[in-house]
Amino acid sequence: MGERILGAALTPAHTAVAPGPIRLVNLTLGYDRHPAVHHLDGVIAPGAALAVCGPNGAGKSTLLKALAGLLAPLGGHIERMGGGPRDVAYLPQLADIDRSFPIDLRDFVALGATRRAGLFGRIAADETVRVTRALHRVGLDGDRKSTRLNSSHRCISYA
Numbered sequence: 098m099g100e101r102i103l104g105a106a107l108t109p110a111h112t113a114v115a116p117g118p119i120r121l122v123n124l125t126l127g128y129d130r131h132p133a134v135h136h137l138d139g140v141i142a143p144g145a146a147l148a149v150c151g152p153n154g155a156g157k158s159t160l161l162k163a164l165a166g167l168l169a170p171l172g173g174h175i176e177r178m179g180g181g182p183r184d185v186a187y188l189p190q191l192a193d194i195d196r197s198f199p200i201d202l203r204d205f206v207a208l209g210a211t212r213r214a215g216l217f218g219r220i221a222a223d224e225t226v227r228v229t230r231a232l233h234r235v236g237l238d239g240d241r242k243s244t245r246l247n248s249s250h251r252c253i254s255y256a
Contacts, residue, residue: 117178118142119164119185125172126159132171133159161187183212202237203228 119141126134133156141147141164149157162168163175166182177184210224220228232238 117180120176120178121173122176123173124163124170124175126156126163126168127171130171136173203232206231
């Protein structure tokens, strides 16, 4: 069938450019040895906008978890040319998130800086400014508990 280029490239102004392409080689994914994605081949170009479409149970979330390094392949492999799983962001479905956990929205958004600060590191002042600007940009200023957000605001804050 041949190799396919997956996704369409965006300009660097719209997205951070990954170090290199991600190549899927005869990739099979699943859980408990039950495949959900079979023998997938392709390349995801740096800066690509990629839509993963399909019916419920087709393996869309399974593929994204594997790209983010959260799920090991049952067969085949993922080649990350110049990058690693940490260079892929994964936003789980809302059903996978405990919405009753009483975390302040500002602290929740600041969790995005954990990669730069380290698990037990302190969030730098410039990161705090970035969090404030991000919340303001999407209209979620002020101190709020994530449990008090409506579903639209939750989706925005998780992204």
